[in-house]
Amino acid sequence: MALIILVGAILAWFLSAPRPMTQAMVPAHQPDLANGALMYNIGGCISCHKPAADAAGMDPAIPSGGFPLKTPVGTFYPPNLTPDPETGLGQWSDLDFLNAMMRGLSPSGAHAIPAFPYTSYAHMRPADILDIKAHLMSLAPVVSPNKPADIPLPFLLRRGIGLWQWIGLDTTPWKPDPTQSESWNRGSYLVNGPGHCGECHTPRTFYLASDMSRFLMGGPHPEGEGRVPSLRDLIGRGRYTDVNDLASALQYGEIMGYDKLSSGGMRAVQANISKLPEPDIKAIAEYLASLK
Numbered sequence: 001m002a003l004i005i006l007v008g009a010i011l012a013w014f015l016s017a018p019r020p021m022t023q024a025m026v027p028a029h030q031p032d033l034a035n036g037a038l039m040y041n042i043g044g045c046i047s048c049h050k051p052a053a054d055a056a057g058m059d060p061a062i063p064s065g066g067f068p069l070k071t072p073v074g075t076f077y078p079p080n081l082t083p084d085p086e087t088g089l090g091q092w093s094d095l096d097f098l099n100a101m102m103r104g105l106s107p108s109g110a111h112a113i114p115a116f117p118y119t120s121y122a123h124m125r126p127a128d129i130l131d132i133k134a135h136l137m138s139l140a141p142v143v144s145p146n147k148p149a150d151i152p153l154p155f156l157l158r159r160g161i162g163l164w165q166w167i168g169l170d171t172t173p174w175k176p177d178p179t180q181s182e183s184w185n186r187g188s189y190l191v192n193g194p195g196h197c198g199e200c201h202t203p204r205t206f207y208l209a210s211d212m213s214r215f216l217m218g219g220p221h222p223e224g225e226g227r228v229p230s231l232r233d234l235i236g237r238g239r240y241t242d243v244n245d246l247a248s249a250l251q252y253g254e255i256m257g258y259d260k261l262s263s264g265g266m267r268a269v270q271a272n273i274s275k276l277p278e279p280d281i282k283a284i285a286e287y288l289a290s291l292k
């Protein structure tokens with residue numbers, strides 16, 4: 001019995017080890033700041049990386065971190081994303097940033113909890129992620145030390161996440177569907193990659209990975225506030241009259257009389273979508289409207 005437990009523990013130790021990306025996977029890339037700002041907006045970074053509401057002198061539009069994010073395992077304080085070299089990302093290499101965004105690994109090799117939606121960002125194009133980094137590096141540095149998470153047994157939890165990543169983290173790159181239009185494919189990329197819509201709108205399996213057989217069919221809210229509605233057949237079910245109606249709902253939200261776009265984090269998501277160029281909002285609507 002002791003031998004079985006020992007072998008099991010050794011196996012778990014190896015399977016939970018970090019599997020980082022390598023330098024060879026970092027593309028040669030000329031940063032595009034406009035694309036970086038766009039990807040940052042649809043990525044919703046500010047929603048989680050904003051300063052705490054009571055942080056004196058902090059600009060809520062700058063991702064200096066510290067706003068408490070409650071999760072089932074405890075409270076996390078998403079870190080400072082500004083270029084401050086000591087408390088922010090100033091000293092991070094491109095590879096460090098790709099590993100955080102696409103593998104959920106910090107430069108020290110620690111596993112990040114999947115409340116940070118790297119599970120979706122993992123499908124993005126590495127070049128778009130490097131553009132987000134360039135955008136972040138263009139912000140004014142803010143000194144804002146990271147606050148450790150209020151979680152029990154941090155070491156074991158983080159190592160355990162490595163085991164979860166081994167089964168639950170799908171790193172397949174997003175691929176276009178050649179039978180669909182260019183804007184449908186744009187919408188598909190924005191929804192499935194940076195937009196991470198499925199993190200809330202797709203229910204989870206018993207081991208808490210997204211259940212792709214029920215893709216975007218709605219589920220319980222991760223913060224436990226009511227239910228997240230299905231995004232399938234939105235027009236057939238009469239939620240919106242047509243693609244343009246759905247696009248204006250995404251663009252203007254509840255101020256234009258639409259409902260079901262405010263609670264459970266959706267208000268912040270809608271505010272982020274509203275910052276996109278109109279053709280991108282249309283592309284998201286076109287893609288969603290095609291899901292029966």
Ligand code: HEC
Binds near residue numbers: 069
């Ligand atoms: C839903 C909330 C949420 C969103 C949206 C989000 N993050 Fe985070 N992020 C987190 C949390 C929580 C952590 C801390 C995870 C941990 O400590 O395990 C984190 C950590 C990070 C880290 C550090 C990772 C590490 O291992 O040190 C980086 C870099 C980061 N996020 C960048 C981003 C960027 C860029 C975006 C937007 C494209 C973004 N995040 C969007 C919640 C979020």
Ligand code: HEC
Binds near residue numbers: 264269
């Ligand atoms: C943080 C979790 C979360 C994320 C991420 C999220 N949503 Fe939502 N969404 C919700 C919740 C909760 C509601 C219901 C809000 C309400 O009833 O006030 C909602 C509602 C909606 C609705 C209205 C549905 C209806 O029946 O009219 C649409 C459309 C929508 N979301 C699209 C998106 C898109 C597109 C994305 C990705 C860019 C996205 N959501 C990402 C939580 C989320």
